[in-house]
Amino acid sequence: MGRIGSPVVAVIRRLIGAVFSLLSLLVFVALLLGLLWSASLMGLVDTSEVDQPVVEDVVEPPEWFIDSPFVWEVPAQEEGGEPPEVDPDAEPAEGDPxxxxxxxxxxxxVEAEIHAQVNEIRAEHGLSELDHDDEIAGIARTHSQDMNERDYFSHTNPEGESPADRFGDLHPSECRAVGENLAYIQTGIGSGGSAEEIAERIVQGWMDSEGHRENILRDGWDSEGIGVYMDDGRVDATQKFCTTT
Incomplete structure (x- = not known):
């Protein structure tokens, strides 16, 4: 009986060993999966490329681009705010005034003085001068006219258009990222204020504001357009930035 039972015992022992090996492997795999799951929760494993959809035809912002209320990309990172209330009898501005x-x-x-003073400030900070773009200036001038005639002051117009929207076909086909500064003053016109003095007040106001100052001193901009609209002692200025790199 002993000779007959020995092979059976050996087979049983091998089966038991195989079962224990399989269980050990399953335990190891479970532990490994648990560690990976924990690491993902702790931010040690980057899963962003797994669960993030790919969106085509969206231009990635330049490396220097940082999100602020004064800078927009496509799609807009920050909305310009709620559309302002305006005179219901006023018509929106259309085209360069x-x-x-x-x-x-x-x-x-005033536009020429603002552009010159901005480039002077950039030079003082070791930055390159911005080219002046007439087409962008026309877009800026239209927004300044619209704010003036409909009596509002906002990056978002009453129809809900953002600064990026106003660039139209220029963004993102030519301008990879865009920015906008606004200014509004009521004194100095008709009382001895020169173009240089008016421009200085506007530019100084921008430089005294952190967000506007950051826009002016961004190294990544290539060009700008300045649009000023003047009427009845009120001056509205729109400064629009563009980068193509």
């Missing part, structure tokens, strides 16, 4: 003036001061003189 061209040059406006108050007294002896013209809007194109």
């Amino acid at each position: 061209g040059t406006t003036s108050e007294g002896d001061v013209s809007s194109d003189e």
Whole structure:
């Protein structure tokens, strides 16, 4: 009987050993999966490329781009805010209004002074000068006119258009990222204020504001357009930035 039972015992022992090996493997796999799950929760494993959808035809922002209320990309990282309330009888501005003036001061003189002062400030900080883009200036001028005539002051117009929306086909086809600064003053026109003095007040106001200052001193911008609209002692200025790199 002993000779007959020995092979059976050996087979049983091997089966038991195989079962224990399989159980050990399953335990090891379970522990490994548990560790990976824990690491994912702790941020040690990057799963962003697994569960994030791919969106085509969206331009990635440049490396220098940082999110702020004054800078937009496509899609907009920050909305310009709620559409403002305006005079219901006022019509929205359409197209570049061209040059406006108050007294002896013209809007194109103020625009040129703002552009010169901005580049002077950038040079003082070791930054390259911005090119002036006439097409972007026309877009900026239209927004300044719209704010002036419909009596509001906002990056978002009453129809809900954001600064990026106003760039139209220029963004993102030509402008990879865009920015916008606004200014509004009511004094200095018709009372001895020169174009240089008006521009200085506007630029100084931007430099005294952290977000506007960051826009002016961004190294990544290539060009800008300044749009000024003047009427009845009120001056509205829109500064729009563009980068193509």
